[in-house]
Amino acid sequence: MTTSTKLLLLAGDFVEDYETMVPFQALSMLGYEVHAVCPDKKAGDSVRTAIHDFEGDQTYTEKPGHNFALTYDFSEVSEDDYAGLVIPGGRAPEYLRLNPRVIEIVQAFNAANKPIAAVCHGAQLLAAAGVLDGRECSAYPACGPDVKAAGGTYMDIPVDQAHVQGNLVTAPAWPAHPAWLAAFIKLLGASVSL
Numbered sequence: 001m002t003t004s005t006k007l008l009l010l011a012g013d014f015v016e017d018y019e020t021m022v023p024f025q026a027l028s029m030l031g032y033e034v035h036a037v038c039p040d041k042k043a044g045d046s047v048r049t050a051i052h053d054f055e056g057d058q059t060y061t062e063k064p065g066h067n068f069a070l071t072y073d074f075s076e077v078s079e080d081d082y083a084g085l086v087i088p089g090g091r092a093p094e095y096l097r098l099n100p101r102v103i104e105i106v107q108a109f110n111a112a113n114k115p116i117a118a119v120c121h122g123a124q125l126l127a128a129a130g131v132l133d134g135r136e137c138s139a140y141p142a143c144g145p146d147v148k149a150a151g152g153t154y155m156d157i158p159v160d161q162a163h164v165q166g167n168l169v170t171a172p173a174w175p176a177h178p179a180w181l182a183a184f185i186k187l188l189g190a191s192v193s194l
Contacts, residue, residue, distance in 0.1 A: 007188075008077065008109075009036040009086040010102060010125070016090030017049035017065030018174040019119050023086050024068075026181055030190065035072035035082070039099045042073040050090055052120075052173070054159075059142065060173075074101075079108040084188050089120025089140060089173070097128035106131060110167070115187035117169045119180055123147055126168075138163040138170040 007027055011020055020036070027034050038047050049065030085106070087093065096102045106129035109116050118126055123139030124146050126132050132152030138161075139147055144154035155163045155170070162171040162180040169187060171180040185192070 004081060004083040005031060006033045006035060006082050007084050007086060008079075008082045008105070009034055009088070010092075010096060010105070011036050011038050011047050011068065011070065011088065012092030012096045013038075013047045014050045014090055015047060015068070015088050015092035016120060016174065017051045017068075018177070019088035019090060019122075020049055020068055021066065022174065022177050023088065023117070023181060026177075027086070027185075030185065030192070032083075034086070035077070036068070036070050037072050037074040037077055038070055039074050039096065039102060041070055042075075043071055045070050047092070052090065054173075060140075077105065079105055079112070082109075082114070084115035084117065084184065085109040086184075087116065087118040087122035087125050089118075089122045091121070093121045093124040097125050103129045113167045115167050115169065115184060117180060117184040119171045119176065120173045123170065126150070126170075127152070131168075135168060136163060136165045137168065138172055140172055 046067040051065045052060040110131040120140040123143045127146040127150035132150040138155040147154040160175040
């Protein structure tokens, strides 16, 4: 396991607000240097976020979120510099998976067996990168077919829980943050005590 305290967070316009801001802030608070990046953008640029909520409809609702400031240049990313990868959900994974460099990054983290935390629609990036074959993965239920089509087993777990298999920590949506982030930092070799 690497001794790096740097983490990479893949973002894009209309990434889910909570699934970006909460991990970024929580992991930063723990002392990690989180490089939040987006293709074709640099440190100081921002991405627009969307807030997804569960209000009794057949699917989540979407509202405008915040502008989230990126902290690193996407073009400068070198996978070897990082201890782990965070993939938030929202609408961003849907189009980020079309970027060959994003796919390379996900594949490199997986090949190096580095911890990968993906939540909600983040599974779309895992599926597109071809890293789910024979693996178990939770995600937002609408992404279950993506997991299965990529050769994975979709784990239908409560919305506030996380699933761990090897280097992969996945969860259905932002209500799982406490379980998801706790499992991720455990894979990173960190612990929190009071």
